[in-house]
Amino acid sequence: MTGEDLDDLLIRGYRYAFSLTGNATDAEDVLQEAWLSVLKADGPRILPYLFRAVRSRFVDQQRARKRTPLILLTSDVLEGQSLDDYDAATEMPDWIEARRMQEALHTLRSEEREALYLNAVEEWTAQEIADFWACSRNTVLSLIRRARQKMAHELGELREQRVSK
């Protein structure tokens, strides 16, 4: 693995950790512990393995803090839903500021944020996320759809606020 490959792996691991934790300090903490566990186990230095370690460390962190655990094994099945049932290309104005985007992301539950990140940024399919989480594809689809609705709502409100100014 070259230095550039390692940089890319660590940066993507950090972004994923950031999508889970929602803040930079915790993301660095989770990434560091996850990376150390990968090295300790002499595991493969590849993205899915690192993501799994990051997720595991995040769950540990949440348990330690006695916050709401991340585990999402309650299937929220949407009858007859397919991959085409959610709009992957919800149109948004192009002026959304980073801070506003972050605030909108903060309104999501961590599992919604994680599902949206893996789907929209890492371009994983719902089935790939379901395999990764060991849950049903419908659960993932439900989370992604809910996350998109919340984001559209938050950013829609933002647009109204901006217009009123």
Next chain:
Amino acid sequence: MTKDLNQHLKDHFDEVRPTEEAVTRLKEITALKTESHPRPILVSRRMAAVIPLLVLLGGLFFEQSTAVQKSAAVTIDSIAAEIVANHEKYDRPTHQLSSFDALGAHLKGLGFKIVKPVSWSGDGLTVTGGRYCSLLGQKAVQIHLIDEKGQRVTLYQTRAAPLFDRLREGEARVRSKNVTVWTEGDVYFGLASEL
């Protein structure tokens, strides 16, 4: 002109990056781990298993102890790098308490009791708090202290698992930090301070 949500999210996360310091730290730890290569530890364990036989056969004990010392030296560097990484991060303590006893009463998820180490006086050091952390993937506690000059000192405690058998005590220097590790009973200690 509009962009879809996916593109907004991609653009947003494109700007999300760890600090240069964090990446450098992880790369340094990676380099140390790569240099140490875990296999020698496995070899050492195998060798440890045949020590009685070697003793019976006689004559080879010296060679074995040399191999163990080599393994220990490498591993102390690894753990020192991790301790210094935690020391430099200096995340805010989750429990702002001023004594080992108080920390022990609150941080109960370690599988051992937090204690003031008996072989270390801690003179001139004030406990300011603590938080859970990890050492070599094991659950540990990071205790924050401040010395008389106001400099940060961090003390680590974790269970003295077999993992630490090869490095029961030692010292190392990493990036202007002094790291000391030692064992007392079933607790493994690490101390990081500025040089």
